[in-house]
Amino acid sequence: MFTTRQFMFGIATFIGGSSLFTVFVTQITHQDSYIAALLAILFSLLVISVYILLLRRFPGFGLLEIHKLVYGKTAGRLLNALYTLFCIGFSAVSLRNIGDFFTGFIMPETPMLVTLILVAATCSLFAKKGIVIILRNAFLFFVFMASALLLNSLLLLPNMELKNFLPVFTLGYDAYVQGAFVLTAAPLCEVIVFLILLPYAERDADVKKGLLWGLLLGGAYLLCTFLRDIATLGIALSYLTEPTYEAIRLINLMNVFSRLEIVFAFTLIIMRVFKLSVLFCAAIRAAEDTVGRTFRRRGLFLLFLSVAVILAAMYLFRSGLTLPDWFRNTGAYVFSVFEIVFPLLTLFLSLLRRIKKEKV
Amino acid sequence: MKKLADILNALSRRKDAPGIDNTPWESMEIGKNLSVNVKLMEEMFGKSGDVIFRHFTFGQKRTRAVMVFIDGLVRADRIAPEIVKPLMYDGFIGDEPKVMPRTIAEVQSLYMTAGESRTADRFGMLLEGVLIGDAAVLIDGIKGAMIINAKGFPQRNIEDPQTESVLRGPREGFVENMRTNTALLRRRIKSPFLTLEMMTIGEKTNTPVTIVYLRNVADKTLVEDVKKRLSSIKTDAILDSGYVEQYISDTGSPFFSTMASSEKPDAVAGKLLEGRVAIVVDGSPYVLTAPSFFAESFQTSEDYYIAPLFASALRIVRFSAFMISILALPLYVALTTYHQELIPTELLLSMAAAEGNTPFPAVIEALIMIIVFEILKEAGIRLPRPAGQAVSMVGAIIIGETAVSAGIIGAPMVIAVAITAVSAFAAPAQANASMILRLLFLLLAGIFGGLGLTLGLLLLLLHLGTLTSFGVPYLSPVVPFHPADNKDALFRLPLKWLLTRPTSLAARNPRRSRMKP
Numbered sequence: 001m002f003t004t005r006q007f008m009f010g011i012a013t014f015i016g017g018s019s020l021f022t023v024f025v026t027q028i029t030h031q032d033s034y035i036a037a038l039l040a041i042l043f044s045l046l047v048i049s050v051y052i053l054l055l056r057r058f059p060g061f062g063l064l065e066i067h068k069l070v071y072g073k074t075a076g077r078l079l080n081a082l083y084t085l086f087c088i089g090f091s092a093v094s095l096r097n098i099g100d101f102f103t104g105f106i107m108p109e110t111p112m113l114v115t116l117i118l119v120a121a122t123c124s125l126f127a128k129k130g131i132v133i134i135l136r137n138a139f140l141f142f143v144f145m146a147s148a149l150l151l152n153s154l155l156l157l158p159n160m161e162l163k164n165f166l167p168v169f170t171l172g173y174d175a176y177v178q179g180a181f182v183l184t185a186a187p188l189c190e191v192i193v194f195l196i197l198l199p200y201a202e203r204d205a206d207v208k209k210g211l212l213w214g215l216l217l218g219g220a221y222l223l224c225t226f227l228r229d230i231a232t233l234g235i236a237l238s239y240l241t242e243p244t245y246e247a248i249r250l251i252n253l254m255n256v257f258s259r260l261e262i263v264f265a266f267t268l269i270i271m272r273v274f275k276l277s278v279l280f281c282a283a284i285r286a287a288e289d290t291v292g293r294t295f296r297r298r299g300l301f302l303l304f305l306s307v308a309v310i311l312a313a314m315y316l317f318r319s320g321l322t323l324p325d326w327f328r329n330t331g332a333y334v335f336s337v338f339e340i341v342f343p344l345l346t347l348f349l350s351l352l353r354r355i356k357k358e359k360v
Numbered sequence: 361m362k363k364l365a366d367i368l369n370a371l372s373r374r375k376d377a378p379g380i381d382n383t384p385w386e387s388m389e390i391g392k393n394l395s396v397n398v399k400l401m402e403e404m405f406g407k408s409g410d411v412i413f414r415h416f417t418f419g420q421k422r423t424r425a426v427m428v429f430i431d432g433l434v435r436a437d438r439i440a441p442e443i444v445k446p447l448m449y450d451g452f453i454g455d456e457p458k459v460m461p462r463t464i465a466e467v468q469s470l471y472m473t474a475g476e477s478r479t480a481d482r483f484g485m486l487l488e489g490v491l492i493g494d495a496a497v498l499i500d501g502i503k504g505a506m507i508i509n510a511k512g513f514p515q516r517n518i519e520d521p522q523t524e525s526v527l528r529g530p531r532e533g534f535v536e537n538m539r540t541n542t543a544l545l546r547r548r549i550k551s552p553f554l555t556l557e558m559m560t561i562g563e564k565t566n567t568p569v570t571i572v573y574l575r576n577v578a579d580k581t582l583v584e585d586v587k588k589r590l591s592s593i594k595t596d597a598i599l600d601s602g603y604v605e606q607y608i609s610d611t612g613s614p615f616f617s618t619m620a621s622s623e624k625p626d627a628v629a630g631k632l633l634e635g636r637v638a639i640v641v642d643g644s645p646y647v648l649t650a651p652s653f654f655a656e657s658f659q660t661s662e663d664y665y666i667a668p669l670f671a672s673a674l675r676i677v678r679f680s681a682f683m684i685s686i687l688a689l690p691l692y693v694a695l696t697t698y699h700q701e702l703i704p705t706e707l708l709l710s711m712a713a714a715e716g717n718t719p720f721p722a723v724i725e726a727l728i729m730i731i732v733f734e735i736l737k738e739a740g741i742r743l744p745r746p747a748g749q750a751v752s753m754v755g756a757i758i759i760g761e762t763a764v765s766a767g768i769i770g771a772p773m774v775i776a777v778a779i780t781a782v783s784a785f786a787a788p789a790q791a792n793a794s795m796i797l798r799l800l801f802l803l804l805a806g807i808f809g810g811l812g813l814t815l816g817l818l819l820l821l822l823h824l825g826t827l828t829s830f831g832v833p834y835l836s837p838v839v840p841f842h843p844a845d846n847k848d849a850l851f852r853l854p855l856k857w858l859l860t861r862p863t864s865l866a867a868r869n870p871r872r873s874r875m876k877p
Contacts, residue, residue: 003840005841006840102811106699106810106811107698107809107811110808110809110811114808115811118808118811118812118815119815122815122818122819125819125822126818126822129822129825129826133822133825133826136825136833136839136840137821137822137825137839139838139839139840139841140821140838140839140841255704256704258704259701259702262699262701262702262810265810266810266811266813266814269811269814269815270814270817270818273815273818
């Protein structure tokens, strides 16, 4: 069973694990991306309040159980099957993203498939141990992630300039809204997968508090990432495919501490493994709920899951360069259905039909 | 006589029976007939030359008695004045007592002067006593036997511990004698709550084992768990605490031991005061403690005797040394094979000049060097000290000089291996783990570069995160995170601030100091 604190750090690290997704936004809102990030945090707080209302109505229940209560067993299971696909889809996007990054910048001679297999295998081993073990390590991951951000921000201080934030508010409001929406869809409201895993929370864990503070911590981490990148790169970040990587590349301390971007890359791998492991765990739970039985041979299911995610990551996206574009125009909308529309609908229906845990 | 013949037949039949637990005499009562008893004992001990049967008579009725002991396990100077003389002479000076003793208890209270004696009504108890160095007295016409503590066998003096040398702090080390070891602990914790529970393990070796804990501090469930695990050991031999450790540790790790061992009484006393349980095994100078955490591997008892700043710095040095010992060589291989761009240009040029002419890829070079180093280390440890030094010297010259000048190994590789080797010795508690992990990480780095190394580290973290020591997470207090317990984990705050015991160990009695920080 996991505690409130582990839950909170788990959510924060999960969000931090998507810091490569900043490129989805920087190409829209350029040097004003931090404004989009602030707006996204506000949007996410609204969405999170829907989650919290749901959890208040059904204390001790996870998202999958709530679906079955509100929609009935069959429709609920159908919806849970869709959430299984959602987890697989998000895992595929995350895996492809890291695969592209590694093949493009770190190990260009190594085929992407090797990277994907290695990362997916590691995540499977994590997921096999279960969400409780993963979240137990969440604090350590968070400290690692925050220390890396602090360290490279400090080392980048000589390269930062305040004028890089100028000009401000030159874009139309629709750009900010779109940027905020994309960031809300991924990574901020991706935390809905944690609602699937709530049955593993300790009985006295305050999951609502954990959810809220985890989102704020993760949001703050993303905001700091944006601020560091903008202060370092200015308007140039909107033309780069990996702004964070390019920013860290500028670190040069006495000609000894240079090329630290590779350290960032490995930090990113660690955070991404954490994120994918959580997604794998959620996928297992959702699949188990869909078929109505617990998988005794979890390793075998994880093998199938990994293969499915790797195949999806390899063949659903034509090229890494098109991924940000696809996510901005399609992915964010598809994922927001699972993150915003379904939870809102579930809350609305439960209010309408006056379904509460006590009544159940 | 028929009865004796029956018993002897039964004994000889049982002796041939398969299995290690066919000890028929264990539950057999010690009868009144001395001749039968002696015959049985002779049968039990076989023809062992060191088992002495000292026959004597006492009183005016010339009552027959026999004293049994093992030569070499008892103190000869205690046998005559404390056992034989009181029976043969002191109790019978002057008139014969009007009431002759009829039970062993009466003999004990009327005649014996020995400090510690007890009665045995079965042969099992008698044998157990004699085999651990007590003397047994059997009297004709009286049921049972008297077991008198007369232990006195040669033992090593208390010396500096061989593996835990300190610059400051006590220099006493445990020895092979269990009683001396428990006395060393008692000398440090003069509390009536210090509890020592004895048991015997090993059906052939009958090794005495003592469980030590502080009754008012240690968690009851932990103590019960330790006892249960010890009782579950069904084997013929326990020759060292290492046996016990392997039998009762939580399973799950081929790399890490989830029980700590120490040669230093002050270190074990410190752990007992934190709520841990110690296991003292007769014949072993290493006392086990449980539960044990990963962070403990980088702590020494000396850390508490010096200023907290230095203690914390030393702990960080030890932890860093462990990390260097498992990562330095794989990192070197990953950098030179896959990520050359990370190396500063001047350094890269000099490394290229040194490594350019070597025939093997970096990973093979590293493997060769590691294997040679491990061989040299093993030879240096096992050989007599002067020969061991010679081997080390020859190895160092061959590897350090000849292999490099012959162009087989690059000089930077030798430096990387040397750093690795020295670092491994700075954290001796994890030296075995670091040897295997280094090899695994080396293969990962050689095949997949930095990516393999990173994923390997993640898997190591996952592995450590799943381990438990007697039900407590092995990575405590970092994973799961207990802020209060981190005052004395990788850092050591001033003693004045260490007001509580680790929460995962002594939740029942957490407060250890009434001082105000």
